Amino acid sequence: MRAERFGAIAELVRPRALVFVDRAFARRLGAASSAWASDPAGDGDVGGRPLSAPIEAHLQLTNRCDVGCQGCYTGATAHGAPGEWGAEEWKRALDHLAERGVFHLALGGGESAILPWLGEVAAHARARGMTPNLTTSGLAGLDDLLPIAHLFGQINVSMDGIGPAYAAVRGSDRFAEADRALRLLRARKREVGINVVVTRLNFADLDEIIRYARRRRLNEVELLRFKPAGRGAAAFAGLTCSDAQHRAFWPTVSRAARRHRIRIRVDCSYTPMLVHHRLDRRLLERLAVYGCIAGDFLVGARANGALSACSFAPPAPGRPRLDDLAAYWEKDDAFGPFRAWRDADEPCRSCEYHSLCRGGCKAVALHLEGDARRPDPECPRVVDFRRGRAGRIRLPIAV
Amino acid sequence: MAPRGRILATRFGLNPNSSSLGVDVTFLLLGAAALSIFTPVVGALLRLRRGSSAHVVDPPSPAPTE
Numbered sequence A: 001m002r003a004e005r006f007g008a009i010a011e012l013v014r015p016r017a018l019v020f021v022d023r024a025f026a027r028r029l030g031a032a033s034s035a036w037a038s039d040p041a042g043d044g045d046v047g048g049r050p051l052s053a054p055i056e057a058h059l060q061l062t063n064r065c066d067v068g069c070q071g072c073y074t075g076a077t078a079h080g081a082p083g084e085w086g087a088e089e090w091k092r093a094l095d096h097l098a099e100r101g102v103f104h105l106a107l108g109g110g111e112s113a114i115l116p117w118l119g120e121v122a123a124h125a126r127a128r129g130m131t132p133n134l135t136t137s138g139l140a141g142l143d144d145l146l147p148i149a150h151l152f153g154q155i156n157v158s159m160d161g162i163g164p165a166y167a168a169v170r171g172s173d174r175f176a177e178a179d180r181a182l183r184l185l186r187a188r189k190r191e192v193g194i195n196v197v198v199t200r201l202n203f204a205d206l207d208e209i210i211r212y213a214r215r216r217r218l219n220e221v222e223l224l225r226f227k228p229a230g231r232g233a234a235a236f237a238g239l240t241c242s243d244a245q246h247r248a249f250w251p252t253v254s255r256a257a258r259r260h261r262i263r264i265r266v267d268c269s270y271t272p273m274l275v276h277h278r279l280d281r282r283l284l285e286r287l288a289v290y291g292c293i294a295g296d297f298l299v300g301a302r303a304n305g306a307l308s309a310c311s312f313a314p315p316a317p318g319r320p321r322l323d324d325l326a327a328y329w330e331k332d333d334a335f336g337p338f339r340a341w342r343d344a345d346e347p348c349r350s351c352e353y354h355s356l357c358r359g360g361c362k363a364v365a366l367h368l369e370g371d372a373r374r375p376d377p378e379c380p381r382v383v384d385f386r387r388g389r390a391g392r393i394r395l396p397i398a399v
Numbered sequence B: 001m002a003p004r005g006r007i008l009a010t011r012f013g014l015n016p017n018s019s020s021l022g023v024d025v026t027f028l029l030l031g032a033a034a035l036s037i038f039t040p041v042v043g044a045l046l047r048l049r050r051g052s053s054a055h056v057v058d059p060p061s062p063a064p065t066e
Helices: A023-028 A087-100 A118-127 A142-151 A164-170 A175-188 A203-215 A232-239 A243-260 A268-275 A281-286 A322-329 A362-369 A380-398 B026-030 B032-052
Strands: A007-012 A017-022 A056-060 A104-108 A131-136 A155-158 A192-198 A220-225 A264-266 A298-301 B007-012
Touching: A007 A023, A007 B032, A017 A023, A017 B032, A023 B032, A056 A087, A087 A118, A087 A322, A104 A118, A118 A131, A118 A142, A131 A142, A142 A175, A155 A175, A164 A175, A175 A192, A192 A203, A203 A220, A203 A243, A220 A268, A243 A264, A243 A268, A243 A380, A243 B026, A268 A380, A281 B007, A281 B026, A281 B032, A298 A322, B007 B032, B026 B032
Parallel strands: A056 A104, A056 A298, A104 A131, A131 A155, A155 A192, A192 A220, A220 A264
Antiparallel strands: A007 A017, A017 B007
Protein backbone atom coordinates (compact mmCIF):
# COMPACT_ATOMS: atom_id res chain seq x y z
CA MET A 1 0.00 0.00 0.00
CA ARG A 2 1.25 3.48 -0.77
CA ALA A 3 0.11 6.75 0.73
CA GLU A 4 -0.84 9.43 -1.79
CA ARG A 5 -1.98 13.03 -1.68
CA PHE A 6 -5.58 11.89 -2.31
CA GLY A 7 -5.42 8.95 0.13
CA ALA A 8 -3.67 5.74 -0.80
CA ILE A 9 -3.24 3.06 -3.44
CA ALA A 10 -3.73 -0.46 -2.12
CA GLU A 11 -2.91 -3.65 -3.98
CA LEU A 12 -5.16 -6.68 -4.13
CA VAL A 13 -3.81 -10.00 -5.33
CA ARG A 14 -7.20 -11.71 -5.81
CA PRO A 15 -8.71 -10.22 -7.81
CA ARG A 16 -5.65 -8.52 -9.25
CA ALA A 17 -6.28 -4.81 -8.75
CA LEU A 18 -4.85 -1.52 -7.63
CA VAL A 19 -7.45 0.29 -5.56
CA PHE A 20 -7.38 4.07 -5.13
CA VAL A 21 -8.98 5.12 -1.84
CA ASP A 22 -9.54 8.44 -0.09
CA ARG A 23 -7.83 9.46 3.14
CA ALA A 24 -10.53 8.17 5.48
CA PHE A 25 -10.43 4.73 3.86
CA ALA A 26 -6.62 4.83 3.85
CA ARG A 27 -6.58 5.48 7.61
CA ARG A 28 -8.82 2.49 8.16
CA LEU A 29 -6.29 0.40 6.25
CA GLY A 30 -3.46 1.73 8.37
CA ALA A 31 -1.97 4.23 5.93
CA ALA A 32 -1.32 7.89 6.60
CA SER A 33 0.85 10.59 5.08
CA SER A 34 2.63 13.46 6.74
CA ALA A 35 1.68 15.60 3.71
CA TRP A 36 -2.10 15.41 4.32
CA ALA A 37 -2.30 18.01 7.08
CA SER A 38 -0.94 20.79 4.88
CA ASP A 39 -3.16 19.91 1.91
CA PRO A 40 -6.79 19.38 2.99
CA ALA A 41 -8.12 20.02 -0.53
CA GLY A 42 -6.21 17.07 -1.92
CA ASP A 43 -8.41 14.45 -0.23
CA GLY A 44 -9.94 12.25 -2.94
CA ASP A 45 -8.44 14.26 -5.80
CA VAL A 46 -6.94 11.55 -8.03
CA GLY A 47 -5.25 13.14 -11.03
CA GLY A 48 -5.15 16.64 -9.58
CA ARG A 49 -1.39 16.33 -9.30
CA PRO A 50 1.11 13.67 -10.33
CA LEU A 51 1.27 10.62 -8.11
CA SER A 52 4.03 10.44 -5.51
CA ALA A 53 5.73 7.83 -7.70
CA PRO A 54 4.76 5.71 -10.72
CA ILE A 55 2.58 2.70 -10.13
CA GLU A 56 4.33 0.87 -12.95
CA ALA A 57 7.78 0.94 -14.60
CA HIS A 58 8.33 -0.21 -18.17
CA LEU A 59 11.81 -1.63 -18.45
CA GLN A 60 13.48 -2.41 -21.75
CA LEU A 61 15.94 -4.93 -20.35
CA THR A 62 17.73 -5.25 -23.68
CA ASN A 63 17.41 -3.91 -27.19
CA ARG A 64 18.73 -7.17 -28.63
CA CYS A 65 16.36 -9.00 -30.97
CA ASP A 66 17.07 -10.41 -34.40
CA VAL A 67 13.49 -10.70 -35.67
CA GLY A 68 13.62 -7.30 -37.37
CA CYS A 69 9.91 -6.41 -37.30
CA GLN A 70 9.18 -3.51 -39.64
CA GLY A 71 7.30 -1.57 -36.98
CA CYS A 72 9.54 -2.28 -33.96
CA TYR A 73 9.12 0.75 -31.68
CA THR A 74 12.58 0.34 -30.16
CA GLY A 75 14.39 -0.30 -33.43
CA ALA A 76 15.82 -3.48 -31.89
CA THR A 77 18.80 -5.17 -33.55
CA ALA A 78 20.78 -8.37 -33.08
CA HIS A 79 23.54 -6.33 -31.43
CA GLY A 80 21.39 -4.38 -28.98
CA ALA A 81 22.12 -0.88 -27.72
CA PRO A 82 25.42 0.58 -26.47
CA GLY A 83 25.92 0.48 -22.71
CA GLU A 84 23.11 -1.96 -21.91
CA TRP A 85 22.72 -2.65 -18.19
CA GLY A 86 23.33 -6.08 -16.71
CA ALA A 87 21.59 -7.91 -13.89
CA GLU A 88 23.34 -6.03 -11.09
CA GLU A 89 22.40 -2.59 -12.43
CA TRP A 90 18.79 -3.63 -12.94
CA LYS A 91 18.57 -5.14 -9.47
CA ARG A 92 19.89 -1.94 -7.92
CA ALA A 93 17.33 0.03 -9.91
CA LEU A 94 14.58 -2.34 -8.73
CA ASP A 95 15.60 -1.65 -5.13
CA HIS A 96 15.16 2.02 -5.87
CA LEU A 97 11.72 1.48 -7.42
CA ALA A 98 10.62 -0.66 -4.48
CA GLU A 99 11.60 2.09 -2.06
CA ARG A 100 9.34 4.44 -4.03
CA GLY A 101 6.44 2.02 -3.75
CA VAL A 102 6.20 0.97 -7.42
CA PHE A 103 3.76 -1.95 -7.72
CA HIS A 104 4.22 -3.47 -11.17
CA LEU A 105 6.98 -3.91 -13.74
CA ALA A 106 6.42 -4.47 -17.44
CA LEU A 107 9.56 -6.10 -18.80
CA GLY A 108 10.22 -5.97 -22.50
CA GLY A 109 12.85 -5.41 -25.11
CA GLY A 110 14.19 -6.20 -27.65
CA GLU A 111 13.67 -9.79 -26.58
CA SER A 112 14.20 -10.08 -22.85
CA ALA A 113 13.64 -13.85 -22.88
CA ILE A 114 17.16 -14.34 -24.29
CA LEU A 115 18.78 -12.79 -21.21
CA PRO A 116 20.39 -15.48 -19.04
CA TRP A 117 19.68 -13.36 -15.94
CA LEU A 118 16.00 -12.64 -16.64
CA GLY A 119 14.88 -15.05 -13.91
CA GLU A 120 17.31 -13.52 -11.43
CA VAL A 121 15.91 -10.05 -12.05
CA ALA A 122 12.30 -11.27 -11.92
CA ALA A 123 12.93 -13.09 -8.64
CA HIS A 124 14.55 -9.96 -7.24
CA ALA A 125 11.49 -7.93 -8.15
CA ARG A 126 9.27 -10.48 -6.37
CA ALA A 127 11.50 -10.36 -3.30
CA ARG A 128 11.11 -6.58 -3.22
CA GLY A 129 7.32 -6.82 -3.36
CA MET A 130 6.82 -5.88 -7.02
CA THR A 131 5.08 -7.98 -9.67
CA PRO A 132 7.15 -8.49 -12.82
CA ASN A 133 5.21 -9.00 -16.05
CA LEU A 134 6.67 -9.85 -19.42
CA THR A 135 6.12 -9.35 -23.12
CA THR A 136 7.94 -11.72 -25.47
CA SER A 137 7.85 -12.41 -29.18
CA GLY A 138 7.96 -16.12 -28.38
CA LEU A 139 10.54 -16.44 -31.14
CA ALA A 140 13.70 -16.73 -29.02
CA GLY A 141 14.68 -17.79 -25.52
CA LEU A 142 11.57 -19.90 -25.00
CA ASP A 143 13.41 -22.92 -23.55
CA ASP A 144 14.89 -20.70 -20.84
CA LEU A 145 11.65 -18.82 -20.24
CA LEU A 146 9.41 -21.81 -19.60
CA PRO A 147 11.09 -22.89 -16.33
CA ILE A 148 10.86 -19.35 -14.90
CA ALA A 149 7.38 -18.50 -16.21
CA HIS A 150 5.95 -18.83 -12.69
CA LEU A 151 7.92 -15.76 -11.58
CA PHE A 152 5.83 -13.47 -13.75
CA GLY A 153 2.39 -12.17 -13.01
CA GLN A 154 1.30 -12.06 -16.64
CA ILE A 155 3.14 -13.07 -19.81
CA ASN A 156 1.92 -11.86 -23.18
CA VAL A 157 3.19 -12.95 -26.57
CA SER A 158 3.20 -10.44 -29.40
CA MET A 159 0.71 -11.68 -31.97
CA ASP A 160 -0.41 -9.21 -34.62
CA GLY A 161 -2.25 -11.57 -36.90
CA ILE A 162 -3.23 -15.18 -37.49
CA GLY A 163 -1.45 -17.22 -40.14
CA PRO A 164 -0.32 -15.16 -43.16
CA ALA A 165 -1.67 -11.95 -41.59
CA TYR A 166 1.11 -12.21 -38.99
CA ALA A 167 3.73 -11.75 -41.70
CA ALA A 168 1.87 -8.88 -43.31
CA VAL A 169 2.08 -6.81 -40.13
CA ARG A 170 5.38 -7.93 -38.64
CA GLY A 171 7.30 -8.44 -41.86
CA SER A 172 8.33 -12.07 -41.26
CA ASP A 173 6.29 -15.27 -41.41
CA ARG A 174 6.85 -16.77 -37.95
CA PHE A 175 3.27 -17.26 -36.80
CA ALA A 176 3.78 -20.99 -36.19
CA GLU A 177 6.66 -20.31 -33.78
CA ALA A 178 4.74 -17.66 -31.85
CA ASP A 179 1.71 -19.96 -31.70
CA ARG A 180 3.86 -22.80 -30.32
CA ALA A 181 5.29 -20.46 -27.67
CA LEU A 182 1.78 -19.49 -26.62
CA ARG A 183 0.67 -23.10 -26.29
CA LEU A 184 3.74 -24.05 -24.23
CA LEU A 185 3.46 -21.02 -21.95
CA ARG A 186 -0.26 -21.62 -21.48
CA ALA A 187 0.51 -25.19 -20.43
CA ARG A 188 2.68 -23.72 -17.64
CA LYS A 189 0.37 -21.00 -16.33
CA ARG A 190 -3.04 -19.44 -16.70
CA GLU A 191 -1.95 -15.81 -16.92
CA VAL A 192 -0.88 -15.84 -20.55
CA GLY A 193 -2.26 -13.55 -23.23
CA ILE A 194 -1.41 -11.79 -26.47
CA ASN A 195 -0.43 -8.26 -27.37
CA VAL A 196 -1.87 -7.11 -30.68
CA VAL A 197 -0.54 -4.00 -32.37
CA VAL A 198 -3.57 -2.77 -34.30
CA THR A 199 -2.77 -1.49 -37.77
CA ARG A 200 -4.77 -0.71 -40.88
CA LEU A 201 -3.69 -4.14 -42.19
CA ASN A 202 -5.08 -6.23 -39.33
CA PHE A 203 -7.99 -4.07 -38.14
CA ALA A 204 -10.48 -6.15 -40.11
CA ASP A 205 -9.04 -9.31 -38.51
CA LEU A 206 -9.52 -8.23 -34.88
CA ASP A 207 -12.50 -10.49 -34.36
CA GLU A 208 -10.56 -13.47 -35.71
CA ILE A 209 -7.55 -12.64 -33.50
CA ILE A 210 -9.73 -12.39 -30.41
CA ARG A 211 -11.45 -15.68 -31.33
CA TYR A 212 -8.00 -17.29 -31.63
CA ALA A 213 -7.11 -16.08 -28.12
CA ARG A 214 -10.28 -17.61 -26.77
CA ARG A 215 -9.56 -20.89 -28.57
CA ARG A 216 -6.10 -21.01 -27.01
CA ARG A 217 -7.71 -20.42 -23.56
CA LEU A 218 -5.69 -17.25 -22.99
CA ASN A 219 -6.75 -14.93 -20.19
CA GLU A 220 -6.53 -11.64 -22.09
CA VAL A 221 -5.96 -9.75 -25.29
CA GLU A 222 -4.21 -6.41 -25.10
CA LEU A 223 -4.82 -4.08 -28.04
CA LEU A 224 -2.10 -1.54 -28.78
CA ARG A 225 -2.19 1.46 -31.07
CA PHE A 226 0.65 1.62 -33.59
CA LYS A 227 3.26 4.14 -32.40
CA PRO A 228 5.70 6.18 -34.48
CA ALA A 229 8.88 5.26 -32.60
CA GLY A 230 11.97 3.28 -33.60
CA ARG A 231 11.40 1.64 -37.01
CA GLY A 232 7.73 2.40 -36.45
CA ALA A 233 8.40 6.06 -37.28
CA ALA A 234 9.23 5.24 -40.90
CA ALA A 235 6.41 2.68 -41.17
CA PHE A 236 3.81 4.84 -39.40
CA ALA A 237 2.10 6.41 -42.41
CA GLY A 238 1.51 3.02 -43.99
CA LEU A 239 0.45 1.12 -40.88
CA THR A 240 -1.43 3.49 -38.58
CA CYS A 241 -5.18 2.95 -38.66
CA SER A 242 -7.35 5.19 -40.78
CA ASP A 243 -9.65 7.75 -39.19
CA ALA A 244 -12.62 5.52 -40.00
CA GLN A 245 -10.95 2.58 -38.26
CA HIS A 246 -10.19 4.70 -35.19
CA ARG A 247 -13.85 5.69 -35.00
CA ALA A 248 -14.90 2.06 -35.39
CA PHE A 249 -12.42 0.79 -32.79
CA TRP A 250 -14.68 0.77 -29.72
CA PRO A 251 -17.75 -0.72 -31.43
CA THR A 252 -15.55 -3.41 -32.99
CA VAL A 253 -13.79 -4.27 -29.75
CA SER A 254 -16.87 -4.25 -27.57
CA ARG A 255 -18.69 -6.53 -30.03
CA ALA A 256 -15.77 -8.97 -30.09
CA ALA A 257 -15.42 -8.96 -26.30
CA ARG A 258 -19.10 -9.84 -25.89
CA ARG A 259 -19.02 -12.45 -28.61
CA HIS A 260 -15.89 -14.27 -27.43
CA ARG A 261 -16.16 -13.62 -23.69
CA ILE A 262 -12.55 -12.82 -23.05
CA ARG A 263 -10.93 -9.97 -21.14
CA ILE A 264 -9.75 -7.22 -23.44
CA ARG A 265 -7.36 -4.48 -22.44
CA VAL A 266 -6.68 -1.40 -24.50
CA ASP A 267 -3.63 0.78 -24.22
CA CYS A 268 -3.58 4.30 -22.85
CA SER A 269 -3.21 5.84 -26.30
CA TYR A 270 -6.65 4.53 -27.29
CA THR A 271 -8.47 6.69 -24.73
CA PRO A 272 -9.41 9.36 -27.34
CA MET A 273 -11.00 6.62 -29.45
CA LEU A 274 -13.01 5.42 -26.44
CA VAL A 275 -14.26 8.78 -25.19
CA HIS A 276 -15.23 9.71 -28.75
CA HIS A 277 -18.20 7.39 -28.12
CA ARG A 278 -19.14 9.43 -25.05
CA LEU A 279 -18.69 6.61 -22.59
CA ASP A 280 -19.89 7.23 -19.05
CA ARG A 281 -17.36 9.69 -17.65
CA ARG A 282 -17.95 8.65 -14.06
CA LEU A 283 -17.41 5.01 -14.96
CA LEU A 284 -14.15 5.86 -16.71
CA GLU A 285 -13.01 7.69 -13.57
CA ARG A 286 -13.91 4.78 -11.35
CA LEU A 287 -11.89 2.44 -13.58
CA ALA A 288 -8.96 4.90 -13.67
CA VAL A 289 -9.11 5.02 -17.45
CA TYR A 290 -6.67 7.72 -18.47
CA GLY A 291 -5.02 8.78 -21.68
CA CYS A 292 -1.40 9.87 -21.48
CA ILE A 293 -0.16 9.11 -17.99
CA ALA A 294 3.50 8.99 -18.95
CA GLY A 295 5.75 10.55 -16.33
CA ASP A 296 2.96 10.14 -13.80
CA PHE A 297 1.36 6.70 -13.45
CA LEU A 298 4.18 5.12 -15.43
CA VAL A 299 7.79 5.65 -16.45
CA GLY A 300 9.99 3.93 -18.98
CA ALA A 301 13.66 3.02 -18.99
CA ARG A 302 15.89 2.15 -21.92
CA ALA A 303 18.31 -0.76 -21.95
CA ASN A 304 21.07 1.57 -20.72
CA GLY A 305 18.92 2.74 -17.80
CA ALA A 306 17.97 6.10 -19.36
CA LEU A 307 14.71 7.32 -17.82
CA SER A 308 11.83 8.43 -20.03
CA ALA A 309 8.19 9.36 -19.52
CA CYS A 310 7.13 6.24 -21.45
CA SER A 311 8.70 3.73 -23.82
CA PHE A 312 8.03 5.95 -26.86
CA ALA A 313 9.21 9.22 -25.37
CA PRO A 314 12.73 10.52 -25.88
CA PRO A 315 15.00 10.31 -22.82
CA ALA A 316 13.87 12.78 -20.17
CA PRO A 317 15.49 16.27 -20.20
CA GLY A 318 18.80 16.21 -18.35
CA ARG A 319 19.20 12.52 -19.20
CA PRO A 320 18.46 11.09 -15.73
CA ARG A 321 18.77 7.36 -15.19
CA LEU A 322 16.21 5.08 -13.63
CA ASP A 323 18.08 5.12 -10.34
CA ASP A 324 17.83 8.94 -10.32
CA LEU A 325 14.03 8.67 -10.33
CA ALA A 326 13.38 9.96 -6.80
CA ALA A 327 15.26 13.23 -7.30
CA TYR A 328 14.05 13.76 -10.86
CA TRP A 329 10.40 13.05 -10.03
CA GLU A 330 10.26 16.04 -7.68
CA LYS A 331 11.49 18.59 -10.22
CA ASP A 332 8.97 21.22 -11.35
CA ASP A 333 9.75 20.55 -15.02
CA ALA A 334 10.11 16.78 -14.78
CA PHE A 335 9.14 14.97 -17.99
CA GLY A 336 8.62 18.26 -19.83
CA PRO A 337 5.47 18.20 -21.99
CA PHE A 338 4.18 14.94 -20.51
CA ARG A 339 3.16 16.65 -17.28
CA ALA A 340 2.02 19.85 -18.99
CA TRP A 341 -1.22 18.35 -20.34
CA ARG A 342 -3.40 20.80 -18.39
CA ASP A 343 -2.10 23.63 -20.58
CA ALA A 344 -3.91 22.35 -23.68
CA ASP A 345 -4.92 23.82 -27.02
CA GLU A 346 -8.41 23.45 -28.42
CA PRO A 347 -10.26 21.23 -28.89
CA CYS A 348 -8.80 19.48 -25.85
CA ARG A 349 -9.14 22.48 -23.54
CA SER A 350 -12.94 22.48 -23.76
CA CYS A 351 -13.36 18.71 -23.95
CA GLU A 352 -15.31 17.28 -21.02
CA TYR A 353 -13.01 14.24 -21.01
CA HIS A 354 -9.76 16.21 -20.99
CA SER A 355 -8.88 15.52 -17.36
CA LEU A 356 -9.07 11.80 -18.19
CA CYS A 357 -7.73 11.70 -21.74
CA ARG A 358 -5.01 14.31 -21.11
CA GLY A 359 -4.69 15.19 -24.77
CA GLY A 360 -4.17 11.67 -26.13
CA CYS A 361 -0.88 10.13 -27.20
CA LYS A 362 2.02 12.58 -27.02
CA ALA A 363 4.29 10.24 -28.98
CA VAL A 364 1.90 10.52 -31.94
CA ALA A 365 1.61 14.30 -31.50
CA LEU A 366 5.40 14.65 -31.38
CA HIS A 367 5.82 12.62 -34.58
CA LEU A 368 3.03 14.18 -36.63
CA GLU A 369 3.04 17.75 -35.26
CA GLY A 370 6.62 18.12 -34.04
CA ASP A 371 5.37 19.08 -30.57
CA ALA A 372 4.25 16.67 -27.87
CA ARG A 373 2.11 19.43 -26.30
CA ARG A 374 -0.25 19.49 -29.29
CA PRO A 375 -3.52 17.54 -29.21
CA ASP A 376 -3.29 13.97 -30.50
CA PRO A 377 -3.95 14.55 -34.23
CA GLU A 378 -5.54 11.10 -34.64
CA CYS A 379 -8.24 11.78 -32.02
CA PRO A 380 -11.62 11.87 -33.83
CA ARG A 381 -12.60 15.06 -31.96
CA VAL A 382 -9.37 16.74 -33.07
CA VAL A 383 -9.91 15.57 -36.66
CA ASP A 384 -13.47 16.98 -36.63
CA PHE A 385 -12.34 20.24 -35.04
CA ARG A 386 -9.66 20.79 -37.65
CA ARG A 387 -12.00 19.93 -40.52
CA GLY A 388 -14.50 22.45 -39.18
CA ARG A 389 -11.92 25.13 -38.69
CA ALA A 390 -10.48 24.58 -42.15
CA GLY A 391 -13.99 24.90 -43.55
CA ARG A 392 -14.53 28.20 -41.77
CA ILE A 393 -11.26 29.56 -43.12
CA ARG A 394 -11.84 28.42 -46.69
CA LEU A 395 -15.38 29.69 -46.97
CA PRO A 396 -14.68 33.44 -47.47
CA ILE A 397 -11.93 32.63 -49.96
CA ALA A 398 -14.28 30.46 -51.99
CA VAL A 399 -16.89 33.19 -52.00
CA MET B 1 -17.28 7.81 14.71
CA ALA B 2 -14.56 7.98 12.08
CA PRO B 3 -15.78 8.30 8.46
CA ARG B 4 -15.77 5.05 6.50
CA GLY B 5 -14.07 6.52 3.45
CA ARG B 6 -14.52 5.82 -0.24
CA ILE B 7 -13.02 3.75 -3.00
CA LEU B 8 -12.20 6.29 -5.69
CA ALA B 9 -11.08 4.03 -8.52
CA THR B 10 -10.01 0.47 -9.25
CA ARG B 11 -7.59 -0.66 -11.92
CA PHE B 12 -7.96 -4.34 -12.63
CA GLY B 13 -5.33 -6.77 -13.89
CA LEU B 14 -1.65 -6.67 -14.65
CA ASN B 15 -0.04 -4.99 -17.58
CA PRO B 16 2.70 -7.04 -19.23
CA ASN B 17 3.19 -4.64 -22.08
CA SER B 18 6.22 -2.47 -21.68
CA SER B 19 4.93 0.20 -24.01
CA SER B 20 1.62 1.31 -22.57
CA LEU B 21 -0.67 1.16 -19.59
CA GLY B 22 -3.48 -1.13 -20.58
CA VAL B 23 -6.97 -0.74 -19.23
CA ASP B 24 -9.29 -3.66 -18.73
CA VAL B 25 -12.45 -2.70 -20.61
CA THR B 26 -14.60 -5.48 -19.18
CA PHE B 27 -16.38 -3.13 -16.82
CA LEU B 28 -16.87 -0.58 -19.59
CA LEU B 29 -18.97 -3.27 -21.21
CA LEU B 30 -20.73 -4.37 -18.06
CA GLY B 31 -21.49 -0.81 -17.02
CA ALA B 32 -21.66 1.23 -13.85
CA ALA B 33 -24.22 -1.02 -12.18
CA ALA B 34 -21.88 -4.01 -12.28
CA LEU B 35 -19.05 -1.92 -10.86
CA SER B 36 -21.32 -0.69 -8.08
CA ILE B 37 -21.91 -4.29 -7.09
CA PHE B 38 -18.23 -5.16 -7.28
CA THR B 39 -16.82 -2.13 -5.44
CA PRO B 40 -18.11 -3.09 -1.96
CA VAL B 41 -16.55 -6.53 -2.47
CA VAL B 42 -13.21 -4.89 -3.23
CA GLY B 43 -13.60 -2.74 -0.10
CA ALA B 44 -14.33 -5.77 2.04
CA LEU B 45 -11.30 -7.61 0.65
CA LEU B 46 -9.09 -4.63 1.43
CA ARG B 47 -10.34 -4.41 4.99
CA LEU B 48 -9.83 -8.14 5.46
CA ARG B 49 -6.28 -7.80 4.26
CA ARG B 50 -5.61 -5.05 6.77
CA GLY B 51 -4.98 -7.70 9.40
CA SER B 52 -2.03 -8.97 7.40
CA SER B 53 -0.09 -5.78 8.33
CA ALA B 54 0.37 -4.49 4.81
CA HIS B 55 3.59 -2.61 4.17
CA VAL B 56 2.92 1.12 3.76
CA VAL B 57 5.16 3.37 1.66
CA ASP B 58 4.89 7.12 2.17
CA PRO B 59 6.98 8.82 -0.51
CA PRO B 60 7.12 12.61 -0.48
CA SER B 61 4.43 14.31 -2.57
CA PRO B 62 5.71 15.97 -5.74
CA ALA B 63 5.57 19.69 -6.27
CA PRO B 64 2.41 21.08 -7.86
CA THR B 65 2.56 21.43 -11.61
CA GLU B 66 -0.03 24.14 -11.94
